[in-house]
Amino acid sequence: MSKGYYIGIDVGGTKVLTALADEKGLILKKAQEPTEADKGEEAIISNIKKSIDRVINNSPITKKEVKRIGIGSPGPLDLEKGLIIENSNLSWTNVPIVEILEEMTGIPVILENDANAAALGEKHFGAGREADNIVYITISTGIGGGIIINKKIYHGGKGNAGEVGHMTLIPDSNYQCGCGNYGCFEAVASGTAIARRGREVLNKERESLIKDYSNNEPDNIDAPLIASAARAGDEQAIEIFKLTGRLLGIGISNVVNLFDPEIIVLGGGVMNAKGLFITELKASLQKRALEANLQDLKVKEVGLGKNTGVMGAIAVAIGESLY
Amino acid sequence: MSKGYYIGIDVGGTKVLTALADEKGLILKKAQEPTEADKGEEAIISNIKKSIDRVINNSPITKKEVKRIGIGSPGPLDLEKGLIIENSNLSWTNVPIVEILEEMTGIPVILENDANAAALGEKHFGAGREADNIVYITISTGIGGGIIINKKIYHGGKGNAGEVGHMTLIPDSNYQCGCGNYGCFEAVASGTAIARRGREVLNKERESLIKDYSNNEPDNIDAPLIASAARAGDEQAIEIFKLTGRLLGIGISNVVNLFDPEIIVLGGGVMNAKGLFITELKASLQKRALEANLQDLKVKEVGLGKNTGVMGAIAVAIGESLY
Numbered sequence: 158m159s160k161g162y163y164i165g166i167d168v169g170g171t172k173v174l175t176a177l178a179d180e181k182g183l184i185l186k187k188a189q190e191p192t193e194a195d196k197g198e199e200a201i202i203s204n205i206k207k208s209i210d211r212v213i214n215n216s217p218i219t220k221k222e223v224k225r226i227g228i229g230s231p232g233p234l235d236l237e238k239g240l241i242i243e244n245s246n247l248s249w250t251n252v253p254i255v256e257i258l259e260e261m262t263g264i265p266v267i268l269e270n271d272a273n274a275a276a277l278g279e280k281h282f283g284a285g286r287e288a289d290n291i292v293y294i295t296i297s298t299g300i301g302g303g304i305i306i307n308k309k310i311y312h313g314g315k316g317n318a319g320e321v322g323h324m325t326l327i328p329d330s331n332y333q334c335g336c337g338n339y340g341c342f343e344a345v346a347s348g349t350a351i352a353r354r355g356r357e358v359l360n361k362e363r364e365s366l367i368k369d370y371s372n373n374e375p376d377n378i379d380a381p382l383i384a385s386a387a388r389a390g391d392e393q394a395i396e397i398f399k400l401t402g403r404l405l406g407i408g409i410s411n412v413v414n415l416f417d418p419e420i421i422v423l424g425g426g427v428m429n430a431k432g433l434f435i436t437e438l439k440a441s442l443q444k445r446a447l448e449a450n451l452q453d454l455k456v457k458e459v460g461l462g463k464n465t466g467v468m469g470a471i472a473v474a475i476g477e478s479l480y
Numbered sequence: 481m482s483k484g485y486y487i488g489i490d491v492g493g494t495k496v497l498t499a500l501a502d503e504k505g506l507i508l509k510k511a512q513e514p515t516e517a518d519k520g521e522e523a524i525i526s527n528i529k530k531s532i533d534r535v536i537n538n539s540p541i542t543k544k545e546v547k548r549i550g551i552g553s554p555g556p557l558d559l560e561k562g563l564i565i566e567n568s569n570l571s572w573t574n575v576p577i578v579e580i581l582e583e584m585t586g587i588p589v590i591l592e593n594d595a596n597a598a599a600l601g602e603k604h605f606g607a608g609r610e611a612d613n614i615v616y617i618t619i620s621t622g623i624g625g626g627i628i629i630n631k632k633i634y635h636g637g638k639g640n641a642g643e644v645g646h647m648t649l650i651p652d653s654n655y656q657c658g659c660g661n662y663g664c665f666e667a668v669a670s671g672t673a674i675a676r677r678g679r680e681v682l683n684k685e686r687e688s689l690i691k692d693y694s695n696n697e698p699d700n701i702d703a704p705l706i707a708s709a710a711r712a713g714d715e716q717a718i719e720i721f722k723l724t725g726r727l728l729g730i731g732i733s734n735v736v737n738l739f740d741p742e743i744i745v746l747g748g749g750v751m752n753a754k755g756l757f758i759t760e761l762k763a764s765l766q767k768r769a770l771e772a773n774l775q776d777l778k779v780k781e782v783g784l785g786k787n788t789g790v791m792g793a794i795a796v797a798i799g800e801s802l803y
Contacts, residue, residue: 323770324737325649449556
């Protein structure tokens with residue numbers, strides 16, 4: 158393990174979370190800035206820069222001691238060129254983020270898919286520490302995945318492996334996915350799918366708290382609203398979460414049958430409502446996955462909580478010397 | 481690459497195919513014996529032994545020069561213990577094949593899942609030579625898979641990775657799989673599924689060559705019969721293969737989205753009828769897989785033909801020195 162300091166950056170739609178850590182991933186300093194995504198590329202870059210300066214300036218470490226910066230972003234990315242081809246949270250297309258940050262800081266920068274980074278962070282610092290092969294699945298507005306094989310991120314032939322959200326789960330579904338297809342895992346079992354099923358309740362005769370809470374206005378409906386209705390006992394909302402749990406279990410069983418991981422790590426905003434679907438998820442996984450692959454399989458929640466993203470970026474920055 | 485000679489054994493339900501090769505996989509001698517699976521464990525082992533003796537005795541190589549024997553078998557297996565937990569082709573349960581063959585020959589033996597072995601063989605000697613990451617899929621009475629990551633077999637945490645046939649493809653299907661679940665890839669798109677759809681034609685009013693060819697006898701129907709009917713222009717048989725092609729394309733697109741391989745290698749008996757479904761397979765793959773993952777993806781047929789199994793076993797025997 159080579160000594161030194163590393164910076165991880167998690168650029169979200171609303172805030173930039175940056176941390177400075179040592180070669181073991183111990184955080185020395187954290188900083189948070191607003192992303193100001195609506196103000197455009199320059200403003201966002203400037204906020205990232207501010208957060209980098211803050212973690213360095215508020216620590217006893219000098220810039221020269223920082224070996225690398227890791228940054229996670231949703232894709233598609235061109236990892237070799239250090240290019241963000243598209244990041245819809247930031248409305249970015251073709252931003253050469255590695256070049257920009259390297260010129261700005263003089264520190265080497267590594268770009269990684271955010272779900273892959275999170276998976277690596279969970280492997281080395283979080284819920285996956287005891288295993289060599291883990292799959293991280295984030296259930297949020299979309300469904301993303303990161304695959305760790307032999308302690309490292311598995312990128313596949315062209316860097317696009319782990320697109321868990323775009324496996325077809327229901328071939329004849331009329332739920333269209335952002336990718337254009339129908340019936341993708343993400344189209345039928347994400348937070349977006351939960352909201353969509355909630356909106357369908359508005360068109361039914363039957364009474365529902367979903368109608369009350371949303372004032373019958375489709376635009377007011379999101380997964381947290383359905384979760385509130387379910388917690389208040391609304392049967393249709395409860396059924397939406399149960400169905401989501403069953404579908405999540407099927408999608409996860411496919412991953413388990415293909416990758417035979419030791420640990421599945423689940424993250425993402427929808428997990429905040431896990432009490433409403435985890436029983437169905439586990440039952441459906443148990444039913445669908447092969448017995449041999451289920452044996453000793455652990456299904457865990459992220460161990461790093463809200464720091465999964467930034468710790469993932471730090472893991473990416475530390476890189477080879479982690480292993 | 482360490483010099484030496486290696487033996488590969490492919491034990492099928494009807495014949496044992498054994499080959500002796502050098503460290504580059506060049507075959508010096510091949511031998512075929514009947515399996516005589518119905519005569520029980522001792523007879524099968526004795527036939528395997530005969531085939532080993534024959535390849536050695538009919539070559540200028542002495543037993544001492546043979547470094548290792550590789551043997552492929554359908555699972556479940558316990559690779560660490562060298563145990564065949566179950567091989568339904570041979571009606572074997574809990575056969576410690578490695579121990580048996582090592583005692584019998586005095587040569588170290590390695591056991592591997594047959595689809596994994598075939599994948600490794602195709603990677604090093606067949607259709608996958610130019611790539612580091614390939615997925616081999618065999619479409620036969622079942623659907624099996626072998627995953628090669630960074631030139632090596634990917635086993636997963638407990639040795640059960642690559643169970644392509646048991647990903648759920650149609651959650652609400654009433655086609656039950658051998659594993660007990662419903663709607664597995666293998667349950668809806670294998671040769672067995674083709675035959676099942678053919679049998680359903682017998683219950684329909686509509687005329688069909690499937691009825692003629694089978695004399696309305698369900699037991700006479702198998703995938704080759706449906707293929708003959710399709711080739712003779714029977715519309716229902718043609719539609720069965722087109723549907724199979726579409727489903728194969730969806731299953732393969734899931735593999736492509738998850739693993740991002742450089743090459744998909746397709747094998748197995750159903751591929752003999754590829755003219756009846758390959759257009760639908762490719763169209764459905766094209767539609768379902770992510771654009772980034774499709775780029776430069778090659779879909780190939782096995783390069784080793786009927787030797788895929790035995791060359792896979794040789795690749796397993798050669799092992800590390802292949803890479």
